[in-house]
Amino acid sequence: MMNQSTAADQHSFARPAEVVVRHLSLQLQLDFEQKVAFGTARLDLDRLKPSNQVILDTKNLDIEGVTLDNGNKASYNLGDEVPFLGRPLTIELLPETKFITVKYRTTKSSDAVQWLDPEQTFGKKHPFLFTQGQAILTRTWIPLQDSPGIRFTWDATITLPKELMAVMSGTNPQEKNESGEYKFRMELPVPAYLIALSAGDLKFSPIGSRCGVYAEPEQLQKAAAEFSDMEKMLIAAEKLYGPYIWGRYDVIVLPPSFPFGGMENPRLTFATPTIIAGDGSLTSLIAHELAHSWSGNLVTNSTWDDFWLNEGFTVYFERRIMESLYGKDYAMMLSVLGFDDLKETLEELKDAPEDTKLKLKLTGRDPDDGMSDIAYEKGCLLLEYLENQVGREKFDLFLTAYFKEFTFKGMDTDKFIKYAKRKLALTAEVEAVMLQFIFEPGLPSIVQPPVSAKFAAVEKLADRFQSKQVSTKDLPTKEWSTHEWLHFIRSLNPTMEQPLADQLNRDFGLSKHGNSEIRFAWLMNRIAASDASLVDDTDQFLGSVGRRKFVLPLYRSMSRKPEIYPTAKDIYKRHRSGYHSVTRQSVDELFNTK
Numbered sequence: 222m223m224n225q226s227t228a229a230d231q232h233s234f235a236r237p238a239e240v241v242v243r244h245l246s247l248q249l250q251l252d253f254e255q256k257v258a259f260g261t262a263r264l265d266l267d268r269l270k271p272s273n274q275v276i277l278d279t280k281n282l283d284i285e286g287v288t289l290d291n292g293n294k295a296s297y298n299l300g301d302e303v304p305f306l307g308r309p310l311t312i313e314l315l316p317e318t319k320f321i322t323v324k325y326r327t328t329k330s331s332d333a334v335q336w337l338d339p340e341q342t343f344g345k346k347h348p349f350l351f352t353q354g355q356a357i358l359t360r361t362w363i364p365l366q367d368s369p370g371i372r373f374t375w376d377a378t379i380t381l382p383k384e385l386m387a388v389m390s391g392t393n394p395q396e397k398n399e400s401g402e403y404k405f406r407m408e409l410p411v412p413a414y415l416i417a418l419s420a421g422d423l424k425f426s427p428i429g430s431r432c433g434v435y436a437e438p439e440q441l442q443k444a445a446a447e448f449s450d451m452e453k454m455l456i457a458a459e460k461l462y463g464p465y466i467w468g469r470y471d472v473i474v475l476p477p478s479f480p481f482g483g484m485e486n487p488r489l490t491f492a493t494p495t496i497i498a499g500d501g502s503l504t505s506l507i508a509h510e511l512a513h514s515w516s517g518n519l520v521t522n523s524t525w526d527d528f529w530l531n532e533g534f535t536v537y538f539e540r541r542i543m544e545s546l547y548g549k550d551y552a553m554m555l556s557v558l559g560f561d562d563l564k565e566t567l568e569e570l571k572d573a574p575e576d577t578k579l580k581l582k583l584t585g586r587d588p589d590d591g592m593s594d595i596a597y598e599k600g601c602l603l604l605e606y607l608e609n610q611v612g613r614e615k616f617d618l619f620l621t622a623y624f625k626e627f628t629f630k631g632m633d634t635d636k637f638i639k640y641a642k643r644k645l646a647l648t649a650e651v652e653a654v655m656l657q658f659i660f661e662p663g664l665p666s667i668v669q670p671p672v673s674a675k676f677a678a679v680e681k682l683a684d685r686f687q688s689k690q691v692s693t694k695d696l697p698t699k700e701w702s703t704h705e706w707l708h709f710i711r712s713l714n715p716t717m718e719q720p721l722a723d724q725l726n727r728d729f730g731l732s733k734h735g736n737s738e739i740r741f742a743w744l745m746n747r748i749a750a751s752d753a754s755l756v757d758d759t760d761q762f763l764g765s766v767g768r769r770k771f772v773l774p775l776y777r778s779m780s781r782k783p784e785i786y787p788t789a790k791d792i793y794k795r796h797r798s799g800y801h802s803v804t805r806q807s808v809d810e811l812f813n814t815k
């Protein structure tokens with residue numbers, strides 16, 4: 222029997238203590254012309270308490286009717302719209318009702334779903350679709366109990382035009398079929414935010430026996446080469462923290478408008494094409510999403526206030542995977558880059574100290590608002606701190622036991638604290654620091670910034686370059702990894718003399734660089750310098766990607782420069798319709814566009 226979380230989830234209308242969904246059976250037809258998905262969701266109910274209704278989460282769905290398992294129409298009521306949350310769908314049940322079927326259609330405002338025109342794809346011939354459920358968007362394409370503390374199994378039948386193939390966060394086809402109908406299953410219980418669907422002109426290529434990649438045919442070989450270490454990552458992960466229980470681990474490379482770097486949909490990570498750099502240098506993202514197969518997908522935050530339990534653990538786990546594949550120096554570079562991001566986020570949030578605690582209070586807010594680098598990097602620092610206190614061996618056993626003991630059970634911050642205290646026998650002093658990480662803003666003073674010898678060398682060169690002691694030709698860039706490049710660029714003061722910036726850009730093609738992270742870091746530096754010469758390249762980049770991590774900081778930085786603001790707003794107006802709702806929502810706030 223599943224353990225339902227007891228902490229109330231402020232972002233769901235469901236009352237799982239009364240009636241809880243145990244299985245979802247989804248039948249959907251995808252109409253790419255109308256850009257609408259329609260069909261039925263059958264929900265199997267567990268009646269835990271005598272109650273004559275079940276409440277589902279919905280947002281921007283057209284509910285066409287609800288039937289009971291006896292074939293009769295159910296009476297139901299769609300409540301008023303609540304900001305961010307959508308509308309509760311209350312369905313009247315008979316004492317013996319075991320399942321209900323909701324007939325519905327998605328709408329233009331079903332924010333999880335992005336319907337892409339052929340021009341927005343790599344191949345430019347076929348339309349494409351993908352969904353993004355986390356945090357509370359699954360309710361915009363399926364009526365269900367949309368809370369991370371509620372888990373259920375599911376199956377689905379998806380019908381779509383024959384030229385396209387569908388894939389989901391479950392068992393997947395590896396080839397197109399002739400019928401245009403695909404069946405999926407997920408036999409392990411998952412929360413709603415981990416249900417995902419994508420469809421397009423897709424092909425599969427295996428990488429080892431348990432891993433593989435889906436992509437548009439034109440991009441498939443490049444993707445497979447980029448992710449060639451995937452199965453090694455999986456083996457390393459299992460060696461660290463126990464067996465991978467989901468069966469296969471595949472990745473799908475989506476079109477560039479995918480709003481995230483990656484999303485840990487079970488069995489099938491959704492990934493941005495911007496991690497295809499040609500040299501495998503951005504694949505820590507795959508390690509990250511893979512790590513979520515334990516931290517997040519087995520042991521899940523019970524509410525979004527505990528988001529750090531998903532992401533902080535995952536960043537820690539990701540760096541351990543990278544360390545075991547590529548060594549300590551490599552992992553240290555990732556830590557320093559992450560620490561620098563954290564410092565920037567702390568600065569950005571200096572007027573919102575509440576949001577710099579690990580334990581969040583997101584009641585009444587869009588959970589998306591509170592999700593920052595704090596959960597990721599500060600969360601990881603807490604785990605590193607604990608590791609240092611108790612020793613790696615003991616800490617690894619602790620994490621292995623944690624993942625095992627709490628598999629498919631909700632986890633919240635208090636539960637974690639109790640467990641850590643008990644299992645790690647923390648001293649009062651260590652416990653106090655742990656609580657400070659969790660409940661206080663900013664960073665405990667005990668935190669030492671991570672150091673990388675490779676980066677120290679790069680910093681020196683950045684200084685010497687800016688003071689014209691060395692020129693571009695003297696920079697040992699042939700020996701630099703992507704991470705050293707990133708640190709070099711971040712170490713350059715935007716106020717460096719313009720001719721120096723011009724020369725760097727000319728010699729290394731930074732503003733059009735094929736490595737998206739390098740290109741992004743450089744454009745950020747030049748915007749900070751109000752360097753107007755790169756506005757066109759920035760425009761081009763913003764028109765070619767929708768990944769929020771790139772798009773939002775670029776627009777934000779431009780919007781803060783009064784002389785660039787009008788241009789930035791115009792750039793956004795032109796590209797807005799190509800972005801996924803998640804990205805649009807964040808950028809709209811900068812320009813008051815809606």
Ligand code: BES
Nearest residue numbers: 355356481482483484485506509592770
């Ligand atoms: N689960 C997150 C993505 C996410 C977070 C979606 C919050 C919706 C709400 C995913 O695992 C993630 O963290 N992605 C990162 C990459 C990672 C390497 C830090 C991203 O998309 O940039």
Ligand code: ZN
Nearest residue numbers: 509513532535
């Ligand atoms: Zn993550």
